Amino acid sequence: MKVAIYCRLSEEDKDKRHVTDDSESIQNQKSMLIQYATEQGWEIYGIYSDDDYTGADRSRPEFNRLLEDAKHKKFDIVLCKTQSRFTRELELVEKYIHGYFPIWGIRFVSIVDNADTENKGNKKSRQINGLVNEWYLEDMSENIKSVLTDKRKNGYHIGAFALYGYQKDPQQKGHLLIDEEAAEVVREVFTLFSQGYGKTAIAKILNEQGVPNPTEYKRQKGLRYQQPESQNSTLWRYYTISAMLRNEMYIGTMVQGKYGSVSYKTKQNRPRPKETWYRKENTHEAIIDQELWNTVQRMLEEKAKPFATGKTGIFAEKVKCAGCGYHMRSTKTKDRYYLKCATHHIAKDACEGAFISVKALEDAVLSEIHRMSKEYLDIETLEKNLKLDTDIRRQQEQCEKKIETYQKKQQTYQKGISQAYLDRVSGILTEKEYLELTEEFRQGKQQSEKLMESEKKRLTELTERLEKGDERGKRILKYINPEFLTKEIVEELIDHIVVGKKSKETGEIPVEIHWNF
Incomplete structure (x- = not known):
């Protein structure tokens, strides 16, 4: 054994x-x-x-x-x-x-x-x-x-790992000490931002200096930290810098309970509302002094995404780099606004990078909308191009005819069952013959019911497709020949946009628009 x-x-x-x-x-x-x-x-x-x-x-x-x-x-x-x-x-x-x-x-x-x-x-x-x-x-x-x-309410740190910049106090459980090696990086991040450097620029500086990001730093220190399996996971990124600049832990305030477990049977966690977080001030030594913290928070609030149409930006979270798939970041040079590959600008070898001015992208999107407006301006042409008329309506008619046929079959089978019962009572059919015959009728009826339900489902799907197609036409016609783009137009019509690297031969920048219809 x-x-x-x-x-x-x-x-x-x-x-x-x-x-x-x-x-x-x-x-x-x-x-x-x-x-x-x-x-x-x-x-x-x-x-x-x-x-x-x-x-x-x-x-x-x-x-x-x-x-x-x-x-x-x-x-x-x-x-x-x-x-x-x-x-x-x-x-x-x-x-x-x-x-x-x-x-x-x-x-x-x-x-x-x-x-x-x-x-x-x-x-x-x-x-x-x-x-x-x-x-x-x-x-x-x-x-x-x-x-x-x-x-948590009393400010004791209970996490498995200390926040980047700190380390667990070996002499006092639940207390954090400053890790000077990492804390220097934290101070540099806050200082650079206060001097006007953007989050992407700061990430680029740290990557060029060869500074390991928080995940890689923990791994190098021998901590049993599960490193995320993602592309370029050892690099500093915009999001890492952004989260660091808003983390109150760096001014000595313990903030915990941002996530809560779904059940004791699973390790899955879900975000908790901010008002339910546990905050306790002055629980550990601050890395960032209050003055620098206040300066950075004020700049974060004032700093708008550099788009010509306001803080939110008409293309916010809509544009991706064709090379790496990450959302492109916004930037400003003099009075012009641009979108650039987030990965390329923090580590040039990681992605060849895409770069386009917001004005050029607006022009490309407007041009495509105008082309679609001209193409679909006529309702008949619209229905023809979207294939909403002949094909779908013909399929609808076929479904309706099949449903009618199956309904008649069901009625026939039901009459057969009733007639067999009368024949059994009259002695024309034996009990065995009656059971065999009615079983055949019931099976036939059940089969026709299944087929009819299948056709009804298909008819519903075809109707929805037709309505969806009509809605597509309405969306396009709603925005015929706009003079300029708005957030509403972009949100309504566009799912996302993919921008490629500028061609050295033609000088053109590939732009691929994925519509919401």
Whole structure:
């Protein structure tokens, strides 16, 4: 018999010499289980060990590898210290221990609580263990929430990692100390912005200096930080600078609770309203003095996106670079406004970059709207080009005819069922003949009902397409030959715009408009 040993430890390991080592608790579990397997005469197929994971975490890597190997019947037995080491969720107990494992021919054994699926008599005990563990998870979740809420209200830092610029105080739990190496970068960011440098320009300066961004900095310091798997994730970006400049943590105010968990059974979080955040002033030493902070906040409020039509900008969040796919950033040179690739201007090697003046983009969009206005000005031409008349209306008529045919068939089948009943009462049909005949009628009726419902659904879809097409025409006609672009026109008509790099041969800038219709 081949046995797979599974170990798990949920608490943060304090007895590790290195992050890749096993904790002593895991080592003890392994020793106990290996000894037990040896005494039973079982061959150890492999040891699966999840260190620092909760019993409610379904994304445990070794746990999922164990299930995959069990599915392929690579071993005969799963051995754990307790059932709760395998899972604390009653749902997973039923799904795997009582569900899939018997189908896969896998026996489950846990030593301490004496769970063994080979012993049919203790199934209720395993279910009770699962129920107790489920209650434990729920109660523990509520208790932890209560404790953490109290700590947040009192200004104790409870995050797994300190904010960039700080480090956890090894002498005082929940307290932050300044990390001078990172704090220097934070001060530089605030100072540069106060001197008039834009967020993209600051990101570019830091990238050119080779300064690792916050994520990369944590990784280099050996912290077990999950680095986002995104393109150029080691680069400083506009958004990172923007978030830093508005973070009150840098003036000594502890701000927590921006996100809240969806459920104790998942690690998914969702944003919480700003009024529900926990704020506590003077909890740690400030990196940025109040005067510089006030200057930066005032500049952030006053600084408008450099578009000719106001603060929001008619193309805000609408224009993307064809090279990297990121939204293009706005900039101003003298009295002219431009859009530029965010990636290229923070690291030139990362993207060849796109660049276009706002005026040129406005002209390109207006020109296309004018072309469409001229093309679709005539309603008949509009319907012809949008293929809303002949084809769709013909399909509608076909659907209506099919629906009428299926309705007649249903009536015929229903009459047949009624006539068969009369023939059975009159003795013309035997009971067996009556049942066979009516079953055929019922099946025919059901089939015609399904076909009729399918055609009704298709008729609805065709009607919606026709109405959508009419709406498309109305949208275009609503904005015939505008003299200038407005935010309303852009929002109504355009989903997004893709801008490419200027051609060296023709001097033209590729502009691809994706409409909302």
